[in-house]
Amino acid sequence: MEGSGSVPVLLYLAGYGAVVISTVIVNCFTALNYIYGTTRASDYIHKRLVASVLRTTIRWLDRTPVSRIMTRSTQDINAIDNSLASSLRDFVDVCIRLLSRLGAVIFFSPIFLIPGFFILVIGVCCGSVYFKAQMSVKREMSIAKAPVLGHFGSTIAGLASIRAYGAQQLFITEMQTRTDRHSRIARIFNNLQRWMAVRIDFLIAIFTSSLAWYLVYVLHQSASVTGFSLNMAVQCFGSSNVERIGSYLTIEQEPQPHPSGKPPAYWPSSGTLRVERLSARYSPDGPEVLHQISFDIKSGERIGIVGRTGSGKSSLTLSLLRCIYTTGEIFYDGISINKLNLDALRSQITIIPQIPELISGNLRENLDPFEEYEDLELNQALESAGLNALQEDLPEKDRITLDTMVSSGGNNFSLGQRQILALARAIVRKSKLLILDEDYRTDTIIQSSLRNQLGGEVTLITIAHRLQTIMDADRIMVLDAGSIVEFDAPSVLLENTKGYLRALVDESHDRDILMKMVESKSH
Secondary structure (H helix, E strand, O other): OOOOOOOOHHHHHHHHHHHHHHHHHHHHHHHHHHHHHHHHHHHHHHHHHHHHHHOEOHHHHHHOOHHHHHHHHHHHHHHHHHHHHHHHHHHHHHHHHHHHHHHHHHHHOHHHHHHHHHHHHHHHHHHHHHHHHHHHHHHHHHHHHHHHHHHHHHHHHOHHHHHHOOOHHHHHHHHHHHHHHHHHHHHHHHHHHHHHHHHHHHHHHHHHHHHHHHHHHHOOOOHHHHHHHHHHHHHHOOOHHHHHHHHHOOOOEOOOOOHHHOOOOOOOOOOOEEEEEEEEEOOOOOOEEEEEEEEEEOOOOEEEEEEOOOOOHHHHHHHHOOOOEEEEEEEEOOEEHHHOOHHHHHOOEEEEOOOOOOOOEEHHHHHOOOOOOOHHHHHHHHHHHOHHHHOOOOOHHHOOOOOOEEOHHHOOOOHHHHHHHHHHHHHHHOOOEEEEEOOHHHHHHHHHHHHHHOOOOOEEEEEOOOHHHOOOOOEEEEEEOOEEEEEEOHHHHHHOOOOHHHHHHHHOOOHHHHHHHHHHHHO
């Protein structure tokens, strides 16, 4: 029906349909862009976090609890992947809706631009106070949560010892104390949120009530316009994790690889080691733990390093691997290690620690993670390391093979078995420099394998915790307070009745055995 009062229904429907279709298309594009952008950002942050932690210094790892690193890698990453990304999208959406609805209110009631501005200023002030407090409280929440996770992990790991010593109540009390501290901070955070919510609700009530009074009693607007304006007014008011992860992206780092740090293809061809005026410290401004030490080691020599606790034995090992800050020069097969990339240097030095680490998987993957060797070579390495001698009396089904599964950390193997597997890895890698952090549990088998299976060009450095394991070494280095006080053949050092090694031997309960070992070697 056409007339002066007719309404072009089809035109409005077409316009409405066009708006709906446009909205769907824009929302689809926005969602796809959001998913793509957040995925890329999350992947980038996670890769940088992992790379930063893996390339950091030993000093930083010693100072930082494992539980705190776990929190950054799990809780904070999850917040960025989910909560933060979702909050960012919601924030943009709310801003657009807020501006459009505020514009609708001002269109019908321009005078409300003034009170709207003052309410906005008050809201921004409250929000500023809230966000400052929220960042501090969330940071404290994260700090308080790390000890809870750390205590839980250590309790699970040491459950057998806790029960054996009857320390259950002590650990329960400690867990309750740490949980209470985290709960107190969590309650403060919840109260902070309620504080902000009450003020937002109060501002909404003032703005909506005053707008309703103005529309009804001053402008006498129609019910439809009043309802629309009030609806828009009500809906107008409807990054701590990034900061913490950001701090981990800028932690102290080890030197990055560069093309000039690649060694020649033939390097190393021998295990020759020359150290000149080496000093070392664990931090740039920390005290020196090694003081201007110098020595030469020929290729194929067996060197024992001994000294009292704190003498610098471990520091010397870390210096050879460039794990701590050093001055002076260390030449490995004629090349200064300061000029080498760290990955190139460390790939050519094998260290067998007291407690070797194994990765989850089978034994083959632990010996040869990059699949560079045949099974025959791996089995020969296991035999050379002494594994067969360790399990001679075991039935065939219980013997360790390349297909034997390894649990996380190698907990299904004894400490002695893990050290033998670490020695097998060293034999497979054919390193010219082998550092052994000796332990009494594997002495017989390990020492026999070291004497008989390593090639004549392999230099062996043994950090001794028992004198008996190094008395047949070619030379013994005695460290005291970060300095070399003696370095010569055992027979020569023992001739000095006032020497450091002689004093250590005289204090030992195995003095007679040690003296006989040296005499038999000299003959």
